[in-house]
Amino acid sequence: MTDPAGPDHARERHGQSRLKWTNLFYGFTLAAISAVLAFTYFQPITVLPRIHLAPGFSLTNQSGEKRTSEDYRGTVTVYTFSFSRCGESGVEAMTRMQKLRQRLRETDKGKMKFALVTLTVDPAHDTEAVLREFADRFGVGTEGEGDVRWDFLRGDPARTKYIIGGGFGVYFTHEAETDSAEEDLKITLEQRFVVVDGWGIIRAVYRGDTFEVDRVMRDLRWLMSETKNSKGVASLAYEAAHLFRCYP
Amino acid sequence: MTNTESLSASKTPAAVLPMSRSPAKRLLILLPVVVILLGGVFWIAYHFGSGMRFGPKYGMVLQSPEPAMDFRLPSHLGQEIALSDFRGEIVLLYFGYTVCPDVCPTTLAEVHKALDLLGKEADEVNCIMISVDPERDTPEVLAEYLGHFDSRFIGLVGSPEKTLEIATNYGIHYERQESDSALGYLMDHTATLTLIDREGHARLVFPYGTKAEELAEDIRYVLHH
Numbered sequence: 001m002t003d004p005a006g007p008d009h010a011r012e013r014h015g016q017s018r019l020k021w022t023n024l025f026y027g028f029t030l031a032a033i034s035a036v037l038a039f040t041y042f043q044p045i046t047v048l049p050r051i052h053l054a055p056g057f058s059l060t061n062q063s064g065e066k067r068t069s070e071d072y073r074g075t076v077t078v079y080t081f082s083f084s085r086c087g088e089s090g091v092e093a094m095t096r097m098q099k100l101r102q103r104l105r106e107t108d109k110g111k112m113k114f115a116l117v118t119l120t121v122d123p124a125h126d127t128e129a130v131l132r133e134f135a136d137r138f139g140v141g142t143e144g145e146g147d148v149r150w151d152f153l154r155g156d157p158a159r160t161k162y163i164i165g166g167g168f169g170v171y172f173t174h175e176a177e178t179d180s181a182e183e184d185l186k187i188t189l190e191q192r193f194v195v196v197d198g199w200g201i202i203r204a205v206y207r208g209d210t211f212e213v214d215r216v217m218r219d220l221r222w223l224m225s226e227t228k229n230s231k232g233v234a235s236l237a238y239e240a241a242h243l244f245r246c247y248p
Numbered sequence: 249m250t251n252t253e254s255l256s257a258s259k260t261p262a263a264v265l266p267m268s269r270s271p272a273k274r275l276l277i278l279l280p281v282v283v284i285l286l287g288g289v290f291w292i293a294y295h296f297g298s299g300m301r302f303g304p305k306y307g308m309v310l311q312s313p314e315p316a317m318d319f320r321l322p323s324h325l326g327q328e329i330a331l332s333d334f335r336g337e338i339v340l341l342y343f344g345y346t347v348c349p350d351v352c353p354t355t356l357a358e359v360h361k362a363l364d365l366l367g368k369e370a371d372e373v374n375c376i377m378i379s380v381d382p383e384r385d386t387p388e389v390l391a392e393y394l395g396h397f398d399s400r401f402i403g404l405v406g407s408p409e410k411t412l413e414i415a416t417n418y419g420i421h422y423e424r425q426e427s428d429s430a431l432g433y434l435m436d437h438t439a440t441l442t443l444i445d446r447e448g449h450a451r452l453v454f455p456y457g458t459k460a461e462e463l464a465e466d467i468r469y470v471l472h473h
Contacts, residue, residue: 024281031282049311053450056421056438069421070438158409162416166317199308199453200419239303242311 045241046222048203054079054196055167059119059153062131062140067117067151069200075113076223078216079194081170083122083187084134089208093191094118097150098138099213104148107217112224113198116150119164121172121189123154168194168202197223304469306462307443307452315448317417321378321410324391324403331376332448338373338470339444340463343420345381346393347431351439351456352377353397359441360398361460362467369471370400379405380415380422380437418442418450445470 058068080097082090097116104114118135120126126134131152140150155163157174164170175186191208193216204219230238303309320330331339340359344352356377363370377394379385382405385393390403406414415422422437439456443466451470454463 024278024285027278027282028285031279032286035286050309052310052312052314053417053419053442053453055416056419057416058421058423068423069419070436159412159416162413166413167416167419201308201310201453239309242309243303 045226045237047226047238047241048195048219048223050197050242051202051205052169054194054200054202055163056200057153057155057159057163057167059155059159059163060128061151061153062128062135064128067153072115072117072196072198073200074198075115076198076220076227077115077117077196079117079119079168079196081119081121081164081168081172081189081192083120083189084126084130085122085187086189089191090189093193093208093211094138096211096213097193100216101139101148101150103213103217104220109147110224110228112227114148114220116148118150118152119160120152120154121160121164122174122187123157123160126152126154128154168192170194195219195223198227303473304452304466306458307454307466309452310450312449316442316444316450317414318448319406319410319414321404321406321414322387324387324394324405326387329376329402329404331444334374334444335448336446338446338467340373340375340467341418341442341444342375342377342439343380343415343418343422343437344377344439345379345435345437346385346389347381348435348437349431351437355439355441355456356394356397356401358458358460358463359401362463363398363400365460365464366467369468372471373467374402375400376402376404378411378414379403380411380420381435382406382408382411384432419453443467443470 054069056069058066061067078097078100080093082094086094097118101116120131131154135150135152138150140152154160164172170190170192172187172189191211193206193208193211194202195204195216197203203223204216206216226238316331318330318332320328323329331341342352342355342359344355346352356375359375363373363375366373375398377390379390385403385405387403387405390405394401394403405411419440419442420438422435425434425436427434441454441458441463442450443452443454445451452466454466
């Protein structure tokens, strides 16, 4: 049966149909490319990269209780490294941790759990009693754990070196202390703060001068958002954010 | 065409002439179609096309810029083996011990099944177990133990200090627990499996309980990406 309008009309309709499919194909490709670029540029979802596995450990806290890395599974933990005889910069770092703890307590955390951990780089001197006193200076221990626990952990020197130096990649050296109390302690420590997620993966590392409470809270909120929303189909969007923004 | 004929054409009813659409209207019709098509392709790729996925589905993806810590330890084969010996292939790294009553046998059995599911592709996958109980796990004990699961498995055992250093770096906690059982003391240990890719980067972490099929699917993804 021939087209009543004639062969020219049939050819024209065929051409229009092909043009429609071509338009659809180019539109589809353009939309896909635009979506990827828009996702990368506008960053509707921001994630913290999954940097490295946090080290495993078994240590004791200021109350003499054993704490292992497994105890912090399911909890977002902020680690710092210090010692009771630290100077001004050490106290400043601990004060910032104290402020962070306060901010976390005031924040609606949903079902997420948070903890702070300070690992001593001077375990020979920082016994449990010394750590208790050290922790007390920053408001830990007197009012109970509250909902943001802060543990001060110690272990034997060899383990400490593996955990802090090897595992967290934090440089510190410890020379034998002198007899004179006036002499400066020969402990060199690079100031670092590390965020570890509930899976035991390091998600953020801050140097001493970049650890600002507001900035850390912003990053922790991203982590909270990812943990809360990254389920089902939405998890694909978060993995896409990791894929497009985090790969080295 | 005569003037009469051209005049006739211009008076053809609109219903016969093809409808013309403005560009805005065309976009309004095209856009939802494109979005639906995109979503459909995405859904199909995610569920049926492992080669088109964003990434592994079951393990936690790591994005470390640095290679995983290298180590060299005595193996159950009688010679020392280093992690870097497997550059260019995949390594599944596990920390366990031979007297482990349940967790280690379960995990190793799943890895064995996963390698079987991979078929020929398993030639590029190596399963290494580092013992967290060097006191009891000699190379000979490891050889016999691992032989029950898969002759391809490699057992490594080092000094207590070296084991501690390596395990700590891989996020593994382990600790001796005294027990009254006939097995003697037990070792509490983190039971995750770490996948190290061809370039030596720790790429995936699988929690205890990951099924063989899930392991195989993610390993296959890493083999091809």
